[in-house]
Structures are given as C-alpha cells and as structure tokens.
Amino acid sequence: DIVSRLVDRSMVIAVEDPGASGECRFRMLETLRQYSLDHCIDVPQLSEARDRHLEYYLTWIEQPDGLCPSDETQERIEREYPNLRGALEWSTGQPELAFRLLAQLAISWANLGRHADARRWGRPILDQGPGAHPERWVTAVGSLCDTLMFAGDETVAELLPQAMEVATRAGDHATLSGCHAILSIFGRDDPLEHAAEALRHARACGNRFRFAVGALLVSLTRTAAGHLDEVAELRAEGLDAWRAIGNRSWQVQCALVGAMEPTIRGDVHRAVAGTLADAAHLIGTLEPCSMSMCASGLAYVGMLAERDDMVARAFELFSERGVQSAVAFVPSEFAKCRIVAALRQGGRDVDLGTVRELLASPWANWYEELGHGALLSCDRYEELEGLLAEKTPDGPYPACCWKLTGAHLSLHRNDIPAAEDAANAALSAAHAGGYGLVLIDALETLAALTDDRVTFSRLLGIAAGRRDRSGYRFRYPHITRALGHRIDAPDHDAFAAGAALDPDAALVWVTRTRGHRMRPASGWASLTPTEQRVVQLVEAGQTNPEIGERLLMSRSTVKTHLAHIFSKLGVKSRAQLAAQASARGRRAEEA
Numbered sequence: 001d002i003v004s005r006l007v008d009r010s011m012v013i014a015v016e017d018p019g020a021s022g023e024c025r026f027r028m029l030e031t032l033r034q035y036s037l038d039h040c041i042d043v044p045q046l047s048e049a050r051d052r053h054l055e056y057y058l059t060w061i062e063q064p065d066g067l068c069p070s071d072e073t074q075e076r077i078e079r080e081y082p083n084l085r086g087a088l089e090w091s092t093g094q095p096e097l098a099f100r101l102l103a104q105l106a107i108s109w110a111n112l113g114r115h116a117d118a119r120r121w122g123r124p125i126l127d128q129g130p131g132a133h134p135e136r137w138v139t140a141v142g143s144l145c146d147t148l149m150f151a152g153d154e155t156v157a158e159l160l161p162q163a164m165e166v167a168t169r170a171g172d173h174a175t176l177s178g179c180h181a182i183l184s185i186f187g188r189d190d191p192l193e194h195a196a197e198a199l200r201h202a203r204a205c206g207n208r209f210r211f212a213v214g215a216l217l218v219s220l221t222r223t224a225a226g227h228l229d230e231v232a233e234l235r236a237e238g239l240d241a242w243r244a245i246g247n248r249s250w251q252v253q254c255a256l257v258g259a260m261e262p263t264i265r266g267d268v269h270r271a272v273a274g275t276l277a278d279a280a281h282l283i284g285t286l287e288p289c290s291m292s293m294c295a296s297g298l299a300y301v302g303m304l305a306e307r308d309d310m311v312a313r314a315f316e317l318f319s320e321r322g323v324q325s326a327v328a329f330v331p332s333e334f335a336k337c338r339i340v341a342a343l344r345q346g347g348r349d350v351d352l353g354t355v356r357e358l359l360a361s362p363w364a365n366w367y368e369e370l371g372h373g374a375l376l377s378c379d380r381y382e383e384l385e386g387l388l389a390e391k392t393p394d395g396p397y398p399a400c401c402w403k404l405t406g407a408h409l410s411l412h413r414n415d416i417p418a419a420e421d422a423a424n425a426a427l428s429a430a431h432a433g434g435y436g437l438v439l440i441d442a443l444e445t446l447a448a449l450t451d452d453r454v455t456f457s458r459l460l461g462i463a464a465g466r467r468d469r470s471g472y473r474f475r476y477p478h479i480t481r482a483l484g485h486r487i488d489a490p491d492h493d494a495f496a497a498g499a500a501l502d503p504d505a506a507l508v509w510v511t512r513t514r515g516h517r518m519r520p521a522s523g524w525a526s527l528t529p530t531e532q533r534v535v536q537l538v539e540a541g542q543t544n545p546e547i548g549e550r551l552l553m554s555r556s557t558v559k560t561h562l563a564h565i566f567s568k569l570g571v572k573s574r575a576q577l578a579a580q581a582s583a584r585g586r587r588a589e590e591a
Contacts, residue, residue, distance in 0.1 A: 050090045057087040058097060061104045070246035077108045088121055098125045099136035106143035107209070111249060113287035115151035115327050123148060126159060130166065138166040142175030145182050150289060152328035157186065173205035177214055184217050191394060195221040199234075212241035219257045224366050225395025226433050228261055235261075249290040256297045264397060266436015268304045268471035291317060292333035299337040300370065303344055304437070306473035311340055332361040339374045346552065347377030347477035355380075359387060368398050369437070372405045376478040379554045381412045400429040400438050407445050408478060414564040416528065420449050431507050440466050441479060446510070448482035451529070455513060457490035461498025462506040468499075481552055484529045524584065526568045534561045538574055539581040 003026065006012035011032060015025050028036070040046045061077070061084065077084065084105060091098040102125050109118040122144050130137035141163040148156040160179050167175040177198045184194035199214035215238025219231045239254040262270040295314040302310025314337050335358045342350040352375075358364065359371045375384040384405065393399040407422035423445045430439035440463050447459035460483075467473065480487075501509065527535065530551070537547045544558045551558075562574070571577045 050086075053083070054087045054090050054094075054097060054101075057084055058091075058101050058104075062100065071248050072246060074108060074111050074247075077105075078112055081112075081114075085117070085121065088125075092125060095125075095128055095131055096133045096136050098128075099133055099140040102126070102140040103136075103143045106140070106147050109144075110147040110150065110289070111247070111287055113289070113327065115147055115288075118144060118147040119151050119153055123153060123156070126156070130162075134166045135170050135172065138163045138170070138172060138175050142167065142172070142178035146178060149182055149186050150327050150329050154186070157182070173201040174207050174210050177201035177205060177207075177210045181213055181217050184221055191221050192225060208241050209245065212238050212245065214238075215241065216254055216257060219254075220260070220366075222395075223257060223260045223264070224397070226264065226397025226400065226435065227395065228264060228434055232261070249287055252290055252294055256293055259297060259301065263301060263304065264437065265434050266440065266466070266470040266472055268301065268473075271301045272305050272307065272310075272471065288327045289329050292327070292330040296333040296336040296340075299340040303340045304474050305471055306344075308344065311337070311344060315341070332358055332367075336367060336370065339370060343374060343377060343474075343477065347374065348552075348554075350374045350378040352378070352380060352383065368393075369401045372401060373476045373478070376405065376408050377476055379557050381409060385409060396429065396433050397435055397438075400426055400433060400435055403429060404438055404442055404445060407442075408482070411445075411449070411482060411528075412560070414528070414531075416449060420446070423449065427507075427510065436466065436470055437472060440470070440472055441476065443510070444475070444479050444483060448479070448484070448529070451525075453486070454491050454494045456486060457492075457494035458498035459510070460487065460490055461495035462501055462510070463498075464495070465499035465501065465506075466503070477552070482530065484533055484551075486529055523568065527565065531561055531565050531568075534558065535565060535577065535581050538562075539578045539585075541578075 003012065007014050007026070010029075012026050012028055015027060037046075057080070060080075084101075088098065088101050088105065091101055102122055106118065106122065109115060109122070122140075126137070126141060126144060128137075141159050145156050145160065145163075160182065164176060164179050166172075167179070177200075180194045180198035180201065184191045184198055187194055195214070195218045199211070199218045202210035202214035215234050219235040219238060222231045223235075235254065235257060239251065239258070242251045242254055259271045259274065262268075262274070295317040298310045298317075299314035302308065302314070318334055318337065335354045338354050339350060339358065342348075355371055355374050358367050361367075364371070372384060375381075375387075388402065388405070393402050403422050403426035407419045407426060410416075410419035410422055423442050426438060427442040427446065429435070430442055443459050443463040443466070447456045447463070450456050450459070498506065533551060534547060537550060542550065544555050544562075547553075548555050548558045553561075562577075565577065566572065569577065569580065571580060
C-alpha cells in the first residue's frame with residue numbers, strides 16, 4: 001500500500017509504540033511534513049483531516065481515566081503530546097471542542113511540568129469567554145486555573161467568580177472543588193474554609209482525583225494552621241486515593257504533608273526517618289512543583305536535625321533540575337533552601353530579599369516560623385515588626401510562633417517583663433497544641449531572660465531533655481546569642497535535674513517559677529546577661545566592631561545594647577561606663 005511504499009523510500013518512518021496498544025505508529029520527516037503542510041494549506045481535505053485528528057485525540061484523552069493522572073496516563077500523554085497540542089491549536093475556532101480538550105490537558109500540563117504551555121495555549125482559549133457553551137467553559141476554568149496560578153498567572157483569579165456562579169447553577173461540584181482549592185492556596189481570606197469547601201464538593205462529585213486533591217489541601221492547610229489531631233485520618237484517605245490512582249508526584253506531596261505534622265510536634269526523628277526519607281528516593285524524577293517541595297522539605301528537616309547531608313542533597317536537586325522554571329512555586333522553595341543554608345552558617349548572611357520573597361509568596365503561612373527566625377537571626381527587628389503589623393496569624397500554630405517572635409522583639413527593646421510574658425504565653429500555647437519545636441525554643445528563651453544561674457540551668461536541662469527525645473538539634477542563632485556564654489558553664493546539678501523531669505512535671509515547674517525572674521528597671525541589677533557582657537568588653541577597651549565580632553552581633557545591635565545600658569545606669573559615655581564598671585569591680589574585690 002501507499003504507506004509501505006513511503007516507508008520504503010524513507011519519506012515516512014515507522015516507530016515502535018512503547019505503550020501497550022501494540023499499534024504500529026508512523027511519522028514523517030519534519031522537513032517533509034512542513035513542506036507538505038505549507039503546500040496543502042488551501043486544500044479542502046486538510047481541514048477535514050485536521051477535524052478527524054482533533055476528534056480522534058479528543059475521544060482518546062476523554063477516556064474514563066482522563067482526569068485520573070496516573071503515571072501510566074501521563075507517560076501516554078507525553079508520547080502523544082505533539083499530536084495533542086496540534087489538536088488544541090486547531091480547536092481554537094471550535095470553542096466547545098477547545099473547552100473539552102483544555103479540561104483534559106490542564107491537569108497533565110501540571111503533572112508534566114508544562115506550565116508555560118498552559119499560559120501560551122490554554123489561557124487564550126479561556127479568555128474567549130463562555131459564549132454559547134458556559135458549562136464546558138467553566139469546566140475548563142476549574143481544571144486549568146490551578147496550573148495557571150502556579151505558572152505565575154495570578155490574573156486568572158479574575159475568572160473564578162464567574163466560573164463559580166455558573167458552576168453553582170449547573171451543580172458542577174468538580175469545578176467548584178477546583179476553584180475552592182485554588183482559593184485555599186492563593187486566596188487571602190479564609191484558606192481553611194476554602195479547603196473544607198474544596199473537599200466537600202469533591203465528595204459530592206464522586207471524582208476520586210478531586211477528592212484526593214481536596215484531602216491533600218485540607219490536610220496541608222489545617223496542619224500548617226496547627227490543627228494536628230484533626231487531619232491524620234483524612235491524610236491517610238488522601239494518600240490511599242493517590243496510591244489507587246498511581247500518581248507518584250502527588251503521593252510524594254502527601255508524604256511531605258505527613259512529614260509536616262511530626263515536624264511541628266517536634267518529632268524530628270520521625271520526620272527524617274519516615275516520609276521524607278521515603279520521598280528522597282523519588283525526588284529526581286518528579287515534575288518541578290513536587291520536586292521543589294521535596295527538596296525544600298529535605299533542607300528544612302535537615303536543618304532541624306543538623307543533617308547537612310540532607311541540606312546538600314536539596315541543593316543538588318535544584319542544581320540538577322534547574323531553578324529557572326515556569327512554575328511560580330519553585331523560586332520560593334529555593335529561597336527556603338537558601339535561608340536554611342544561611343542559618344546553618346550562623347544567620348548573619350541571610351539575604352533580606354530572599355526572606356521577603358518567601359514571606360510575600362501566597363504560601364507564606366507555611367514558612368512563617370522559618371522567616372521570623374531568619375529575620376531575628378540577622379537583626380532585622382524593624383522589618384519583622386512591620387511584617388507582623390500587616391497581617392494576623394492564620395491558626396493556633398502561627399499564633400504560637402508569633403508569641404515567641406514577640407518575646408524576642410521585646411527583648412530587643414529591653415522590655416524584659418513583656419518578653420517574659422510573651423515567652424510564657426508561647427510556652428503555654430505550645431504545650432496545649434503539642435508544638436514541640438516552639439516549646440523547646442520558648443524554654444530556651446525563658447532561660448535567656450533569667451539572671452538566676454540555677455533557674456537558667458534547669459530550663460536548659462528541660463530543653464535539652466526534649467531535644468534528645470525529639471532529634472531537634474538546631475538552635476536559631478538569635479536564641480544562641482540571647483543565651484550568651486552562660487550556656488557553656490551551666491550549673492550541672494540543676495541542668496541534670498531539668499533533663500530528668502518528665503514533660504508534664506517540667507511544665508508544672510516552669511509555671512510555678514513564673515514571675516520570680518523580673519529585673520528592676522534601672523541599676524546594675526537591671527542589666528541582662530548580654531548587656532553585662534557588653535559592659536565587660538567596654539571596660540576591657542574593645543570597640544563596637546570588636547564587641548560585635550566577639551558576641552556574634554551586628555554593630556547596630558551593639559549600639560542598641562549600649563543605649564539601653566546608658567539609660568539604665570544613667571551614664572552618658574563609654575568612658576563613664578568603663579569607670580563605673582571598674583569601680584564596681586574594685587568594690588566587689590574589697591568586699
């Protein structure tokens with residue numbers, strides 16, 4: 001036949017179909033194909049052929065598993081992608097067919113990492129508006145808006161109100177689920193409510209893909225908000241659904257959500273040894289969004305556990321796959337890794353622009369604890385206060401983190417009573433919510449605020465006992481600086497007694513001792529341990545840069561401490577301060 005003769009003359013090439021169909025596939029040499037297309041552009045049969053081509057691939061992709069993106073489905077779509085894109089290009093003059101094909105391709109664009117194609121080919125079709133096919137259009141919007149938002153096209157949110165109105169009239173629960181899912185991630189109002197609505201509509205439509213997405217989103221948003229005991233069963237259901245679909249990328253994302261819960265609880269051992277360790281074996285083959293989530297998760301948990309091999313592996317993954325991606329999610333995940341690396345080096349080199357990028361992203365709620373710690377560690381107190389003034393925490397866990405951040409801001413202002421109140425409030429909230437990381441940080445913050453060596457040592461011991469049990473090795477640089485050199489010479493008996501206390505008894509002891517550590521407002525007794533150390537170095541004749549280098553703080557922070565010291569002691573110069581300190585030391589020796 002004619003095809004065999006074309007193959008014999010090498011004008012058409014036979015290729016083996018790697019799929020399970022067993023069909024023999026053919027393709028033309030590209031130069032010949034383009035030449036033929038150019039010369040057939042006005043031939044009536046060309047339109048008929050392209051119509052048949054569109055109909056074939058629309059029927060092919062609209063099979064029952066079309067919206068269930070298993071790895072096998074994605075591999076088939078990737079093989080047929082040039083044909084599918086050609087069909088979509090031809091469909092633009094036939095809105096109903098274009099909307100149908102777009103609804104099917106949307107999810108695959110995301111799973112294949114082809115977000116740029118979603119913007120180039122998909123968005124113009126949506127912009128045609130519903131026309132005579134509102135229900136087809138709204139299905140396409142509900143499927144594609146997620147991919148477009150992650151591609152950085154935030155203007156697609158303008159289509160959601162109209163789409164949700166049409167979907168509500170039509171009873172289209174699948175589209176409503178998709179729209180609420182987007183609002184739960186990118187919306188600024190009520191993310192938890194939108195996530196719950198996404199799941200409710202997913203259950204109503206009976207689509208297991210929508211249910212799996214809804215379960216993942218509700219688990220993610222409620223876990224990040226601190227509702228840890230409410231999502232375990234739902235997360236397991238979602239993960240079972242993804243396993244049944246057979247999609248590896250989403251399974252890994254579910255695993256990362258699973259790692260978030262033990263991390264917030266302070267069970268870093270489980271976070272490292274469990275789901276993140278399993279995900280690490282799959283990372284290198286994932287699409288950009290899931291890959292970046294996995295890599296930043298490895299870096300963050302690696303930081304908490306002081307596992308620099310995990311941090312290094314995260315950077316290797318970004319290097320292998322590239323940071324320049326059409327997925328808007330990727331740069332913020334890489335920013336998270338860069339912040340982790342800077343904190344592991346002491347926090348002084350944290351790039352302010354990187355932190356701003358992280359905290360300005362639509363998913364900033366997931367990273368607030370890390371962002372706050374980074375700003376405190378590089379002495380960006382005013383920047384942090386400005387950020388806190390612009391928003392409110394979304395849930396009990398962020399609120400708990402904010403309380404501890406407030407303690408360190410008060411400590412910077414030398415308002416010790418306010419710092420103690422905020423640290424104790426954070427401790428109580430962390431104990432009530434089961435937020436182990438914040439609880440340990442709050443204990444060490446309270447230790448930094450006390451002058452009593454025994455109390456200081458026992459608080460450190462309580463924190464150390466919890467660190468040993470949890471695997472939480474990392475200490476934020478600003479907490480290390482607040483603890484000062486006393487951390488190297490604690491009262492060993494008090495430290496051991498604190499470490500031996502069980503968690504409940506430890507919290508009872510901390511609560512009982514509250515209110516007995518307040519300093520006077522002025523005089524030598526009002527100086528904090530850090531301020532006392534600054535005075536010693538001034539007395540020794542060291543300059544502000546030398547003091548900053550010695551105490552691991554910036555020059556501006558040294559100046560702030562000196563201003564507080566001058567005010568408390570009623571002195572007006574370094575010379576006066578050195579003279580008073582020297583005289584006080586001689587009196588102590590004579591006594």
